[in-house]
Amino acid sequence: MSARMESSNLIKKKICLLGSFGVGKTSLVRRFVFDEFKDNYLSTIGVKVTEKIVAPVLDSNHKPIQYKFLIWDIEGHDKFNTMIRNYYLGASGGIFVADLTRPESVQTLKKTIAVFQEINPRACLTLAANKRDLYEENSEESIKILRQIDNLKIHYLLTSAKTGYNVEKLFYYLANRL
Amino acid sequence: MNNTCEEILTIQGYGLAYLSADRIIISHNSTFSGFAGQHLDESPFIENIIPEVFGLEKPLAKVASGEEKYLILENVSRQIDESRELFLNISFFHLSDQSRPLLCLIQDVTNSALQKQKIIQQKHEINLLKHLSETRKKFLSSSLLGNSPPIKEIRRLIGKIALIPNSTVLLLGESGTGKNLAAQVIHYGSRSSDANFVEINCAAIPENLLESELFGYEKGAFTHAIKSKPGLLEEANGGTLFLDEIAEMPLTLQSKLLSVLESRRFRRLGSNREQEVHFRLIAATNRNLPQRISEGKFREDLYYRLNVISIELPPLRKMGQDILLIAGHFIEVFNLEFKKEVQGFTAAARQKLLKHTWPGNVRELSNCIERAMIFSEKNMIEEGELVFSKESVNLSSRWQIPATGIDLEEVEKQLILSALENSNGNKSQAARLLGLSRDTLRYRLEKYQID
Structure with missing residues (x-):
């Protein structure tokens, strides 16, 4: 069990954010932790760990429990060498991020999910279909992308780091199921 | 060791x-x-x-x-x-x-990581920009749904206009007919699609702000101008400026806009330096502009300058069977969003959709399907599940003003609060319920200091 009780009864959990470059992983963390959004794009190199104490939730015995998330914002990558796999080690949760305007960002997730699950078979997973503010919900193209996401067969939410849409819900989905 | x-x-x-x-x-x-x-x-x-x-x-x-x-x-x-x-x-x-x-x-390893970041950043930025432009074209062209003659004609016109750089376009049509979408299709289908598409809703911004937003300003131009700011005209240089609800633009600003359109030059507020700009102007309105001219609320010379090419977007009620096609499309969208498996409409529901006059057009149709999908528990949407949000508006003639009068602003504020409540605080949904754009709703929220 990769959790250690702190004196304040907070339980630490490592949560990894994974997905192709430019899908908005850093923006989702920034929105969730600092409630801010920056329009400029800066590629993440390696990994950046940000801490956030989340509001108490009820565990499976209906007792209140409070987590401190160590959120691993991992650089977008298409290859899975040992260096990348090391980032995944010991994670309790995985948030896979797709860009609703880029179908290829969904295609690469299939492999990412498989590798992550192989390393962390008991981790709780969810998917953020991000940039909802940009995608045209009326277009055929959007439907195709959402259908691809649906085919990945994991829980997903449409999100927008820009507007904050569903961002809290995404992280609390994990908090309620860890 | x-x-x-x-x-x-x-x-x-x-x-x-x-x-x-x-x-x-x-x-x-x-x-x-x-x-x-x-x-x-x-x-x-x-x-x-x-x-x-x-x-x-x-x-x-x-x-x-x-x-x-x-x-x-x-x-x-x-x-x-x-x-x-x-x-x-x-x-x-x-x-x-x-x-x-x-x-x-x-x-x-900060130095080597920052070098790596610089290289990756450039590579990713190029990929993202290229992709954004391509995707927008694909997304938008497939968004003008329908097989009815009016829609086919619109697609044909837009395809031609997109090929002519910098031609001014006037989009006409009722609220909710997709003028904004048509403007984007024109922009992203044109050769200048890599440049900015800049839009502003003339009804959503107070007069003095609209001028500074459009023209930009120099530091010290007015009390709160603590630093210089480029305006939307500059941002749109090389691309497209979309002025939505142009009929609401104040007369003084109309003459300044006309001057820019004729000379292709302008000055920032507080500046003596003229700048040259080249952009495609697309203006849109749901108003009858000749009538606004006769009322003295719109400049005739600007109207003729804008009316080089005009496109009238058809109301939904004139799109015949396309209503069902678009409604079916919304079912697919909301199935994925709400994780439902609704297959379509019952025969009676289809008839109800075809008979309705759709005063709120596609926006109203989207609302109607979204609401039905939220509450529907079967795989076919039934007649009774289709509730038309504009029905209450159609009944407006029955509303009676009390003898003591009303505070119109208070009524508006209450309607906004009610729409927000009905949509669980979702501003886009609330705007749809009120038949407003998001920008207009945001302006009114600020006006009434609704958090």
Whole structure:
């Protein structure tokens, strides 16, 4: 069990954010932790760990429990060498991020999910279909992308780091199921 | 590891710590203390001192036992302050010393990481920009749904207009007919699609702000102009400026806009320097402009300048069977959004959709289907599940003003609050319920100081 009780009864959990470059992983963390959004794009190199104490939730015995998330914002990558796999080690949760305007960002997730699950078979997973503010919900193209996401067969939410849409819900989905 | 190796690593700037098999720090050098900071006194466990090590307990046990020789975390970044980032390589090596079988090395690799970032940044930015432009074209062209003659004609016209650079276009049509979408299709289908598509809703912004937004200003141009700001005209240079609800533009600003359209030159507020701009202007309105001219609310010369090419977007009620096609499309969209498996409409529901006059057009149709999908528990939407939000508006003639009169602004405020309540605080949904654009709703929320 990769959790250690702190004196304040907070339980630490490592949560990894994974997905192709430019899908908005850093923006989702920034929105969730600092409630801010920056329009400029800066590629993440390696990994950046940000801490956030989340509001108490009820565990499976209906007792209140409070987590401190160590959120691993991992650089977008298409290859899975040992260096990348090391980032995944010991994670309790995985948030896979797709860009609703880029179908290829969904295609690469299939492999990412498989590798992550192989390393962390008991981790709780969810998917953020991000940039909802940009995608045209009326277009055929959007439907195709959402259908691809649906085919990945994991829980997903449409999100927008820009507007904050569903961002809290995404992280609390994990908090309620860890 | 002998003392000489230790010294070399310390001189090279490595943070170094020896750990027991259960990850307790036994000894460390001063550079390590610098990376550990204040946490060093809080706990003897490495994962509590170097937060990035948390979760690695099992893999570290393998390194301590010799099952694995090493474990490396590359380019772990830490924010020092707002502008500075530190990148570290954190490595663990197996030592044959049983009392301290783990060696932790921390190396500052900021310079090489920043160089890598620079190269990757350029590569990603190029990819993202290329992609954005291509996707927008694909997305938007497939968004003008329908096979009815009016829609086919619109697609044909838009295809032709997109090929003519910088031609001014006037989009006419009722609210909710997709004027904004048509403007984007024109822009993203044209050769200047890599340049900006800049839009502003003339009804959503107060007169004085609209002028500074459009023209920009120099520092000191007015009381709160603490620094210079380029206007939307500059941002749209080389691309498209979309002025929505142009009929609501104040007369004084209309004459300034006309001047820009004729001379292709303008000045920022508070500046004497003229700048040249080239953009395609697309204006849109749901008003009868000739009537506004006769009322003295719109300049005739601007109207003729805008009316070079005009496109009338058809109301939904004139699109015949396309109503069902678009409604079916919304079912697919909301099936995925709400994770439902609605297959379509019953025959009676289809008839109801075709008979309705759709005063709110596609926006109203989207609303209607969304609401039906939320409450529907069967795989076919039934007649009774289709509720037309505009019905209450159609009944407006029955509303009676009390003899004591009303406070119109208070009524408007209450309607906005009610729409927000009905949409659980979702501003886009609330705007749809009120038949407003998001920008207009945002302006009114600020006006009434609704948080």
